[in-house]
Amino acid sequence: MRTQVGIIGAGPAGLLLSHLLSQKGIDSVIIESRSRFYVEGRVRAGVLEQGTVNLLVDAGLGQRLMKEGMHHHGIEVRAGGESHRIDLDSLTGGKGITVYGQQEVVKDLISVREQQNGEMIFEAQDVEILGIHTKKPKVRFSQAGDQHELECDWIAGCDGFYGVSRNSIPESEIRSFSREYPFAWLGILVEAPPSSDELIYANHENGFALHSMRSKERTRNYIQCDPHDKIEDWSENRIWEELHSRLETIPGWKLLEGKILDKGITPMRSYVCETMNCGRLFLAGDAAHIVPPTGAKGMNLAISDVRYLSAALVAWYESKSEGLLAQYAENCLRHIWRGEHFSWYMTKLLHKFPDGSLFDERLQKSELEYLFRSEAASKSLAENYVGFSFE
Numbered sequence: 001m002r003t004q005v006g007i008i009g010a011g012p013a014g015l016l017l018s019h020l021l022s023q024k025g026i027d028s029v030i031i032e033s034r035s036r037f038y039v040e041g042r043v044r045a046g047v048l049e050q051g052t053v054n055l056l057v058d059a060g061l062g063q064r065l066m067k068e069g070m071h072h073h074g075i076e077v078r079a080g081g082e083s084h085r086i087d088l089d090s091l092t093g094g095k096g097i098t099v100y101g102q103q104e105v106v107k108d109l110i111s112v113r114e115q116q117n118g119e120m121i122f123e124a125q126d127v128e129i130l131g132i133h134t135k136k137p138k139v140r141f142s143q144a145g146d147q148h149e150l151e152c153d154w155i156a157g158c159d160g161f162y163g164v165s166r167n168s169i170p171e172s173e174i175r176s177f178s179r180e181y182p183f184a185w186l187g188i189l190v191e192a193p194p195s196s197d198e199l200i201y202a203n204h205e206n207g208f209a210l211h212s213m214r215s216k217e218r219t220r221n222y223i224q225c226d227p228h229d230k231i232e233d234w235s236e237n238r239i240w241e242e243l244h245s246r247l248e249t250i251p252g253w254k255l256l257e258g259k260i261l262d263k264g265i266t267p268m269r270s271y272v273c274e275t276m277n278c279g280r281l282f283l284a285g286d287a288a289h290i291v292p293p294t295g296a297k298g299m300n301l302a303i304s305d306v307r308y309l310s311a312a313l314v315a316w317y318e319s320k321s322e323g324l325l326a327q328y329a330e331n332c333l334r335h336i337w338r339g340e341h342f343s344w345y346m347t348k349l350l351h352k353f354p355d356g357s358l359f360d361e362r363l364q365k366s367e368l369e370y371l372f373r374s375e376a377a378s379k380s381l382a383e384n385y386v387g388f389s390f391e
């Protein structure tokens with residue numbers, strides 16, 4: 001088998017890269033370890049920055065997104081029995097965010113790749129990357145018991161944090177940074193209408209909680225839990241009890257319950273692999289960096305990487321120019337580190353740190369008070385939340 005760009009992973013990064021390349025007449029093959037059913041059903045991110053929406057719309061992927069996506073002009077932060085609305089609209093000169101599930105983005109992308117006969121290989125096993133320092137790198141994998149080798153000009157590692165791509169770079173060449181957090185998020189998808197028009201981020205003495213949504217009929221709620229907790233430790237009663245206590249801190253506000261359709265626990269970490277390119281292998285999205293989900297940045301950063309990678313590959317195919325490929329990591333990393341900082345800030349602001357000192361608690365309280373009282377602090381949060389533009 002042969003293609004121009006071999007793409008590992010059918011998450012938002014890999015699928016979008018394949019689509020953007022095909023719009024410029026460049027062939028790619030996507031190799032994914034999971035089934036299409038699994039990939040389309042995986043419940044994850046929900047918040048798209050305006051820049052992400054614009055890119056998807058410009059790429060012809062706006063049909064369902066514009067109809068079903070919910071544009072939000074603000075978010076609410078609750079702490080210490082008070083509520084503070086961050087008016088994204090007025091603080092950022094008219095920008096906002098769109099709530100549209102990652103799995104919907106993935107479905108839209110798979111559908112468009114399918115219509116255009118783009119090759120997607122699902123349920124690939126034993127995926128291996130070979131010869132990244134040669135001009136013809138290869139992806140070796142097996143599927144349904146048969147061994148295959150895909151020869152490429154370039155390989156894009158879009159296989160998430162636990163994929164094989166990053167590990168194909170010699171360890172001595174990897175420059176990386178990481179931070180673990182002493183908590184995780186338990187997320188549920190619920191058949192119930194949203195209890196609020198906007199997302200609610202809550203700081204509570206029991207821990208963080210978030211009320212989000214997917215549609216007029218479905219909500220998505222998260223609670224901070226112990227990173228060692230198993231999902232079986234959390235009965236439905238216990239989940240609802242904690243959500244009610246942590247979110248219902250404003251007189252008269254009630255959280256609507258409903259049937260839980262999906263639940264899972266996600267660990268939290270910050271990680272950046274600055275070595276986003278090695279020979280003919282490029283990393284994009286969670287394969288190169290992870291943020292704690294509090295700032296809603298992960299998928300937006302993955303899409304930002306793909307914007308740079310697709311432009312760099314197109315320039316190479318059109319004029320054999322290597323300039324943008326050489327600048328790829330540097331261009332992406334400005335956005336990545338901004339997203340890392342903001343996600344760390346939101347995480348620090350809103351979570352209960354089990355190992356935190358009283359001094360840390362006082363600092364957090366003061367930071368929240370500053371946010372609630374200072375327009376400059378709200379403006380900074382808003383500017384980062386909708387997506388900071390370096391242009």
Ligand code: FAD
Nearest residue numbers: 009011012013033045046047159160285286296298299300
């Ligand atoms: P992934 O989506 O992880 O895709 C990688 C793909 O590669 C997967 O399909 C995987 O099966 C496949 N793969 C893995 N290993 C192999 C292999 N060896 N061979 C072949 N294929 C392989 N981000 C936001 O922007 N906004 C949010 O609101 C937000 N909320 C979040 C909430 C939660 C609870 C979580 C967990 C994440 C959230 N994120 C959010 C982060 C976002 O989901 C990720 O950043 C995003 O999925 C990254 O996309 P990706 O394509 O890089 O990686």
Ligand code: DHB
Nearest residue numbers: 045046212293294295296
């Ligand atoms: C959602 C996830 C986030 O991480 C976040 O900050 C806001 C919303 C969500 O899944 O809806």
